[in-house]
């Protein structure tokens with residue numbers, strides 16, 4: 227896997243919760259004597275701290291926390307770099323970026339090809355996350371555009387009286403909570419298809435009931451076991467400022483509304499894997515197997531998330547050097563930023579083990595026993611056995627407003643009342659933590 231000049235190139239795609247945790251862990255743990263260059267590829271000009279979206283939606287001065295510059299991710303003069311661009315295709319040993327958005331720092335990795343759209347790698351971490359309907363996340367070309375759309379949506383709320391949110395997952399619940407707290411006189415209605423809000427596996431009923439009770443206490447109207455098809459309102463077009471009579475499908479009841487949010491349906495875009503094939507030159511697969519390889523097999527048939535092993539490597543013997551973490555992978559039953567961070571750190575530790583193993587092999591210190599074990603599969607059972615990623619314990623904090631919310635914590639269980647949520651998250655929505663992680667002074 228390691229190239230001839232012995233500089234090991236690690237490419238991380240996606241500079242958010244998982245990708246940044248991975249990059250930071252690599253920088254911290256990589257032995258100084260290893261010749262490694264890390265390239266972080268990210269579509270946006272700054273990191274979007276989506277966890278803080280809804281507070282920024284109702285509180286203009288909070289929006290400054292949302293977009294964190296990449297300026298200090300790597301120390302000046304280091305061999306590492308951040309490249310702005312969108313990865314469109316992944317191959318065995320390189321990625322290609324979209325042609326319409328040339329990378330800012332080129333040529334990446336000092337590639338012989340000098341193709342600004344091509345970045346070679348020895349190890350790859352895919353941390354491209356998920357899409358959630360805006361205003362949770364935005365499909366934008368720049369942070370300035372994201373801020374402008376946030377301002378526009380805030381104005382919509384200010385100029386509306388009867389707000390309807392469709393979808394009572396964590397996002398819908400937090401969205402309703404923040405709007406109702408900031409604008410108590412506005413009518414806020416949450417329509418949810420199933421019998422409980424935040425109806426995720428591994429979370430107790432007490433947590434789901436408490437989320438509902440909390441919203442109702444603040445005056446949000448919660449309608450369960452109902453759905454509504456609102457013309458034009460969809461995952462892609464998730465905010466609509468329109469006077470409407472909304473008909474509930476089950477009961478035929480009607481609700482008057484002048485602003486609607488669609489807040490359901492996390493999706494992942496993994497189309498870039500369609501170009502991936504195992505490599506012949508490494509003798510790991512035959513031509514027949516290469517021709518027969520179907521990259522679709524690397525994806526979950528329903529969610530299209532990337533299937534990974536417990537080590538976070540792709541679920542196929544041909545790609546021991548490619549990892550997927552966070553929302554884009556199937557590593558966790560309920561993807562969260564905390565699990566993306568934990569997976570990013572595990573992937574970093576495993577890559578370091580693989581690099582050390584390659585280095586040992588190259589300088590001849592790899593003994594015979596280890597080589598035998600290696601033939602048994604890349605997941606060597608010797609001193610450098612790769613680490614298994616353990617999905618984190620169910621942990622969720624619903625920040626409904628600046629003073630509190632509802633939380634479910636490992637060991638402690640569901641916490642009633644505001645204190646737990648305020649202590650853990652509601653106060654600043656982890657903004658301080660993530661600005662610090664990016665080595666940036668808080669604005």
Ligand SMILES: Cc1cc2nc3c(=O)[nH]c(=O)nc-3n(C[C@H](O)[C@H](O)[C@H](O)COP(=O)(O)OP(=O)(O)OC[C@H]3O[C@@H](n4cnc5c(N)ncnc54)[C@H](O)[C@@H]3O)c2cc1C
Nearest residue numbers: 240242243244269312313354355356362552553562563564
């Ligand atoms: C409103 C809201 C509140 C939340 N609150 C919490 C919470 O309190 N606690 C918690 O644990 N979780 C929370 N979550 C969930 C959490 O935000 C996600 O689980 C987390 O964002 C996943 O991180 P990630 O790094 O996998 O992906 P993402 O955060 O989705 O980041 C992916 C990154 O990859 C980039 N990218 C995507 N495709 C490409 C490409 N092709 N080329 C280059 N770059 C690309 C994107 O621009 C982005 O920067 C919340 C989510 C939302 C929306």
